[in-house]
Amino acid sequence: MTSQKTPITEADLHAYVDGRLSEERRGEVEAFLAAHPAEQEQVHAYQEQNRLLHGSFDAVLDEPIPTQWQNFGRNWRFYCKPVAAALAWIVVGGLLGWWLRGEYGGVPARSSDFVRRAATAHAVYTPEVRHPVEVTAEQEEHLVRWLSKRVGGQLKVPQLLDLGYELVGGRLLPGDPGPVAQFMYQEKSGQRLTLYIQTDPSGARETAFRFSQQGSVGVFYWIDRRLSYALSGEIKKEELLRVANAVYQKLNP
Amino acid sequence: MDDTEAITAHIPHLRRYARALTGDRIAAEDLVQDTLERAWTRFGLWRRGSDLRAWLFTIMHNLHVNQRKSNPPSQSYSAEHSALELSVAANQEGRLEITDLHKALQRLPDEQKEVILLIGLEQLSYDEAAKVLGVPIGTVMSRLSRGREQLRQIMQRGGATAQLKVIK
Numbered sequence: 336m337t338s339q340k341t342p343i344t345e346a347d348l349h350a351y352v353d354g355r356l357s358e359e360r361r362g363e364v365e366a367f368l369a370a371h372p373a374e375q376e377q378v379h380a381y382q383e384q385n386r387l388l389h390g391s392f393d394a395v396l397d398e399p400i401p402t403q404w405q406n407f408g409r410n411w412r413f414y415c416k417p418v419a420a421a422l423a424w425i426v427v428g429g430l431l432g433w434w435l436r437g438e439y440g441g442v443p444a445r446s447s448d449f450v451r452r453a454a455t456a457h458a459v460y461t462p463e464v465r466h467p468v469e470v471t472a473e474q475e476e477h478l479v480r481w482l483s484k485r486v487g488g489q490l491k492v493p494q495l496l497d498l499g500y501e502l503v504g505g506r507l508l509p510g511d512p513g514p515v516a517q518f519m520y521q522e523k524s525g526q527r528l529t530l531y532i533q534t535d536p537s538g539a540r541e542t543a544f545r546f547s548q549q550g551s552v553g554v555f556y557w558i559d560r561r562l563s564y565a566l567s568g569e570i571k572k573e574e575l576l577r578v579a580n581a582v583y584q585k586l587n588p
Numbered sequence: 589m590d591d592t593e594a595i596t597a598h599i600p601h602l603r604r605y606a607r608a609l610t611g612d613r614i615a616a617e618d619l620v621q622d623t624l625e626r627a628w629t630r631f632g633l634w635r636r637g638s639d640l641r642a643w644l645f646t647i648m649h650n651l652h653v654n655q656r657k658s659n660p661p662s663q664s665y666s667a668e669h670s671a672l673e674l675s676v677a678a679n680q681e682g683r684l685e686i687t688d689l690h691k692a693l694q695r696l697p698d699e700q701k702e703v704i705l706l707i708g709l710e711q712l713s714y715d716e717a718a719k720v721l722g723v724p725i726g727t728v729m730s731r732l733s734r735g736r737e738q739l740r741q742i743m744q745r746g747g748a749t750a751q752l753k754v755i756k
Contacts, residue, residue: 345729345733346729346733349729349732349733349736350714353707353708353711355713355714377737377740380736380740380743380744381736381740384689384704384708384736384739384740384743385708385709387689388608388689388704388705388708388709389709391608391689391690392604392607392608392709393604395600395603395604395607396600396601396603396604397600398600398603400596400599400600404596404599404620404621404624405592405596405599406592462621463621464617464621465614465617465618
């Protein structure tokens with residue numbers, strides 16, 4: 336009887352272990368195994384391997400997913416879009432410039448550049464799991480001294496623990512003109528905010544809060560004592576404003 | 589479900605696979621992060637309606653292979669380390685039983701480990717595994733066969749046999 340059936344191969348044994356056989360073939364393999372103890376032992380060992388694999392690694396499935404990973408797509412689309420947008424604006428600007436040639440002097444568009452850079456830096460660094468900052472909050476004093484020196488103004492880092500945001504640390508970034516300091520804060524849920532600070536080249540002493548939505552990143556920005564600030568986050572506008580107000584007040588006690 | 593949610597739904601499985609593949613939490617998290625980053629930069633290349641899971645695992649596989657090429661594991665160290673461990677255990681008990689699957693797994697060649705994990709842990713079909721790894725299905729079957737047998741040797745017999753078979 337058995338000789339009429341397709342012989343059982345090594346591949347059949349694996350497919351049996353992995354539950355990938357038709358019901359009929361499974362029956363044939365079982366009959367074969369019953370008569371072949373060595374192969375039966377082999378199959379049991381492989382089944383045990385699969386069971387142990389699940390036993391060892393299934394717990395990973397339940398680990399909470401870092402918020403940064405969940406926001407990846409949103410951030411990513413955000414920082415690809417500005418390239419297309421920038422190209423479009425260059426064309427529009429060129430046409431407009433030609434059209435209006437000689438009629439008006441240049442108008443500085445620095446604040447929009449500043450906001451865009453702040454939002455891009457936010458989108459680039461907040462998804463980082465292992466290296467979100469260059470210097471961590473544990474070395475806060477060193478961090479502030481270093482960034483103040485590089486940015487060229489006495490910086491202060493507001494503590495936002497009372498709002499639920501803990502300082503992660505900071506990093507130095509290139510800006511225009513001159514370097515920029517970025518401080519990062521994190522809430523318990525993993526939600527992150529960044530505070531982007533640059534010395535203000537326009538010489539303005541103070542401005543009101545302004546808001547700009549850059550993709551999924553909201554930015555409140557203002558100038559205070561020759562420093563430009565931008566607070567970026569992917570949270571509700573009202574919540575971001577609440578934090579921005581707190582930052583401003585803590586810097587002007 | 590939008591694209592972000594669709595990809596996020598696969599993160600736990602990418603993470604489990606990466607953890608088993610690298611045997612190291614930090615290396616695994618880096619691999620997942622790199623995979624997600626690359627997936628987003630190339631999302632336009634994903635053919636809508638095709639298997640997103642297989643596509644993500646393919647990206648992870650390619651990244652892992654490239655990382656291994658540019659930064660091979662310290663083979664001499666792990667070989668010495670295993671040999672030392674084996675000889676100590678052999679002296680103490682005369683015979684070695686490696687029951688820790690985790691350790692045994694890390695002693696398999698990457699090619700075999702990948703097949704065992706994609707099929708045994710992530711439950712990909714043989715066909716899907718072949719696509720992810722970019723090899724013919726026959727190659728998947730032979731790697732699966734050799735890998736499982738090798739793993740069985742390491743875990744069951746242990747001792748000198750395992751040492752000779754595993755350390756290359």
